[in-house]
Amino acid sequence: MSRSARSFAVAGAVLLAFTGLASADAVKLGRPALPEEIKAWDIDVRPDGLGLPEGQGSVSQGEELFQNNCAACHGEFGEGVGRWPVLAGGQGTLTSERPEKTIGSFWPDTSTVFDYVHRAMPFGAAQTLQPDEVYAIVAYLLYLNDVVPDDYVLTKENFPTVALPNRPNFYDDDRETTEKAFWKATPCMKDCKPKVEITSHAAVLDVTPDAGKEGDKPAGAVE
Amino acid sequence: MNQMKPGSRVDRRRFLTLAGLAGACAAVGVQPAAAEATPDPDIVNLPPWTQALGAGVNNHPYGVPSPFEKDVVRREVTWLTASSESSVSFTPLYALDGIITPNGLCFVRHHGGEAEIDPTRHRFMIHGLVDKPLVFTMEDIKRMPGRTNRVYFLECAANSGMEWRGAQLNGCQYTHGMIHNVVYTGVPLRAFLEAAGVKPKGKWVLAEGADASAMTRSIPLEKAMDDCLVAWAMNGEALRPEQGYPLRLVVPGWEGNMWIKWLRRIEVGDQPWGQREETSKYTDLLADGRSRRFTFIMDAKSVVTSPSPQAPLHARGPNVISGVAWSGRGTVTRVDVTLDGGKNWTTARIEGPALPRSMTRFYLDVDWNGEELLLQSRAMDDTGYVQPTKAELRAVRGVNSIYHNNGIQTWLVRSNGEAENVEVS
Numbered sequence: 001m002s003r004s005a006r007s008f009a010v011a012g013a014v015l016l017a018f019t020g021l022a023s024a025d026a027v028k029l030g031r032p033a034l035p036e037e038i039k040a041w042d043i044d045v046r047p048d049g050l051g052l053p054e055g056q057g058s059v060s061q062g063e064e065l066f067q068n069n070c071a072a073c074h075g076e077f078g079e080g081v082g083r084w085p086v087l088a089g090g091q092g093t094l095t096s097e098r099p100e101k102t103i104g105s106f107w108p109d110t111s112t113v114f115d116y117v118h119r120a121m122p123f124g125a126a127q128t129l130q131p132d133e134v135y136a137i138v139a140y141l142l143y144l145n146d147v148v149p150d151d152y153v154l155t156k157e158n159f160p161t162v163a164l165p166n167r168p169n170f171y172d173d174d175r176e177t178t179e180k181a182f183w184k185a186t187p188c189m190k191d192c193k194p195k196v197e198i199t200s201h202a203a204v205l206d207v208t209p210d211a212g213k214e215g216d217k218p219a220g221a222v223e
Numbered sequence: 224m225n226q227m228k229p230g231s232r233v234d235r236r237r238f239l240t241l242a243g244l245a246g247a248c249a250a251v252g253v254q255p256a257a258a259e260a261t262p263d264p265d266i267v268n269l270p271p272w273t274q275a276l277g278a279g280v281n282n283h284p285y286g287v288p289s290p291f292e293k294d295v296v297r298r299e300v301t302w303l304t305a306s307s308e309s310s311v312s313f314t315p316l317y318a319l320d321g322i323i324t325p326n327g328l329c330f331v332r333h334h335g336g337e338a339e340i341d342p343t344r345h346r347f348m349i350h351g352l353v354d355k356p357l358v359f360t361m362e363d364i365k366r367m368p369g370r371t372n373r374v375y376f377l378e379c380a381a382n383s384g385m386e387w388r389g390a391q392l393n394g395c396q397y398t399h400g401m402i403h404n405v406v407y408t409g410v411p412l413r414a415f416l417e418a419a420g421v422k423p424k425g426k427w428v429l430a431e432g433a434d435a436s437a438m439t440r441s442i443p444l445e446k447a448m449d450d451c452l453v454a455w456a457m458n459g460e461a462l463r464p465e466q467g468y469p470l471r472l473v474v475p476g477w478e479g480n481m482w483i484k485w486l487r488r489i490e491v492g493d494q495p496w497g498q499r500e501e502t503s504k505y506t507d508l509l510a511d512g513r514s515r516r517f518t519f520i521m522d523a524k525s526v527v528t529s530p531s532p533q534a535p536l537h538a539r540g541p542n543v544i545s546g547v548a549w550s551g552r553g554t555v556t557r558v559d560v561t562l563d564g565g566k567n568w569t570t571a572r573i574e575g576p577a578l579p580r581s582m583t584r585f586y587l588d589v590d591w592n593g594e595e596l597l598l599q600s601r602a603m604d605d606t607g608y609v610q611p612t613k614a615e616l617r618a619v620r621g622v623n624s625i626y627h628n629n630g631i632q633t634w635l636v637r638s639n640g641e642a643e644n645v646e647v648s
Contacts, residue, residue, distance in 0.1 A: 022368040027367065027368070027414065027417075027418040029359065029363040029364075029366055029367060029418070030349075030357040030358060030359040030363050030415075030418060031357065031358055032355060032356065032357065032358070033348050033349075033350050033356035033357055033358045037348065037358065038348070038350050038356060041348060041431070041487070041488050042350065042351075042488075042490065044429060044431075044439060044490065044496050044498070045496075046492075046494065046496050046497060047496075047497040048494075073305070082305055083302075083303075083304060083305040084305045094508060094512040094623075095510065095511065095512040099508060099623050101503065101508070103503075106503060106508075106514075107502055107503045108497065108502050109497040109502060111497055112497050112498065112499050112502050112503065115439075115496075115497075115498060115499070116498070116499040119436075119437040119439070120334075120335060120435070120436045120437055120499075123306075123308075123309070123335075124308075124435070126335065126435050126436070126437065127437070169512060169513045169514060170502075170506065170513070170514050170515075170516045171513065171514075171515060171516070172515070172516060172517050173515055173516070173517050173518040173519070173520075174515065175515075175518065175520075175522070178619060179611075179619055181615075182522075182608055182609060182610075182611050182615070183606065183607045183608050183609070184607070184609045185607065187559065187568075187601065187603070187609045188568070189559070189567070189568045190567055190568075191566060191567065192565055192566055192567065192568070193565060193566055193648075195648075196563065196564035196565060196566060196597060196647050196648060197647065197648040198597075198635065198645045198646070198647055198648075199389075199645075199646045199647060199648050200389035200390040200645060200646035201390060201635075201643060201644075201645050202390040202391055202392060202393045202532075202643060202644035202645065203393065203643055207300075207302070207391060207392065208392050208393040208394060208397060208532075209298060209299070209300055209301070209397070
């Protein structure tokens with residue numbers, strides 16, 4: 001063995017002393033999360049109430065908080081200002097031409113209202129409301145949607161008993177059975193229909209940006 | 224008589240014959256014979272860029288497109304939303320080619336504005352039903368074994384959502400532009416879950432972002448352990464801030480809202496969390512008033528990007544019909560194109576990589592005689608799914624579902640080359 005080859009072999013042996021192949025099942029990276037750290041971020045609330053903080057709030061307390069923190073966008077009674085979300089009303093509209101999807105008409109779970117207000121509202125001042133304030137605002141929203149009476153006090157204890165009316169009308173994705181016809185073995189290639197007529201023109205509405213005109217606000221929205 | 228002759232395998236002789244036929248009846252786009260022509264000033268006159276020196280190599284330390292491409296930008300539809308911080312801008316699909324979306328043109332959807340995060344202060348936590356709750360820094364994440372590169376499309380579930388009741392927006396940027404397709408660099412989410420040790424009761428994970436909406440979505444553990452990535456790079460560079468810098472979740476083939484940006488937390492639980500974005504939003508209201516939930520997969524879809532309302536045809540004769548197709552269920556295996564509103568179809572040429580859960584580019588080389596076209600494309604994937612017509616979709620779902628509109632798009636191309644968004648019987 002030449003001198004240089006020998007020194008290379010020695011260096012290789014030294015390297016092997018602290019270098020091996022890392023594998024995913026033996027990751028030494030990261031550190032334990034502390035309980036205080038988990039508590040700071042784990043604010044999610046589930047439909048069964050898991051994750052609710054201690055606290056309570058009444059409809060009347062909620063009304064005052066809502067007028068001060070929420071009404072500028074959502075309206076005094078949750079009716080929505082401009083294109084900001086409507087939070088109340090809309091019962092019976094889900095099969096209509098213009099469904100109004102509110103907490104009372106559409107949302108399946110009360111917990112979602114609490115979770116979302118607590119994590120992301122007021123818009124631009126997220127996570128500034130205390131738990132009692134969130135309980136009160138949720139109580140007011142439930143009152144606006146005729147789910148609870150005007151003297152109701154929402155608490156961690158009574159929370160999971162408050163059900164929203166549209167809850168039973170949700171079901172899991174069933175496209176693979178109800179839309180089974182879309183899995184076609186041989187889609188038609190020739191003479192697939194006798195005639196073709198235009199049934200709808202985008203130019204009629206004329207709402208495309210850069211079109212230079214301000215048309216009526218059309219249906220549909222990104223949600 | 225229809226002299227439009229599409230062909231996916233036009234040989235040179237046949238192509239020339241067709242061009243001759245088209246030339247016989249087309250006034251537009253026919254070049255004058257060499258004998259009658261005047262010399263082209265762009266050839267015979269010395270242009271300034273040939274005479275004088277151009278800018279130096281570091282004129283733009285971070286390169287930008289040519290000023291002549293200044294119109295190729297993301298655009299928003301201001302009437303759609305109440306504020307720009309909770310809104311969407313659209314990818315200019317009409318001007319793009321190939322399968323990769325440039326980072327600066329990838330559509331943007333925010334719910335609480337664009338978070339600006341110092342990567343040295345970003346943390347990623349795994350907790351819940353695990354043996355060891357863990358915290359990772361960005362440096363830790365980039366040292367993880369098992370780094371991978373994958374090309375995936377990300378499509379918002381509301382893409383084409385404005386078109387349920389009829390043709391509404393003129394341009395594939397607006398009708399189909401809530402999609403982009405890039406190569407991600409990251410580590411499988413599975414590696415982090417295995418490091419923490421998922422308890423047997425764990426069935427779902429909750430992913431959370433660090434932005435002002437603290438965006439959350441529940442994802443089945445099976446998907447999280449399958450192909451989800453924790454990614455920090457797109458198209459070879461760090462994620463753009465608007466795409467979740469420094470860290471985002473990649474959920475291949477599933478609706479874009481689940482691809483949590485500014486990813487900071489994964490919680491393991493035994494049931495879904497019923498978050499706002501999986502209950503009041505991103506559930507599909509059907510005609511009977513009931514709603515589907517957990518419609519995560521994006522079905523096969525395609526669109527002709529050129530010609531389209533923002534990309535008219537400029538001349539008769541040879542033209543390339545170009546478009547993109549994708550499927551959240553697998554790989555696009557075939558795209559058919561019709562020029563007559565669906566009476567007759569021709570299989571287009573898939574060109575370039577056809578990868579699972581990635582955009583796929585297709586072309587149809589045609590010779591246009593100026594006749595009006597009703598142009599559509601129809602994607603098929605390797606599960607046998609065929610992109611449905613809008614009528615077929617509405618028959619099952621009604622018009623109120625907002626999300627998952629993957630119906631076949633029609634462009635009316637007029638004899639002057641302009642295109643309009645229409646629907647046909």
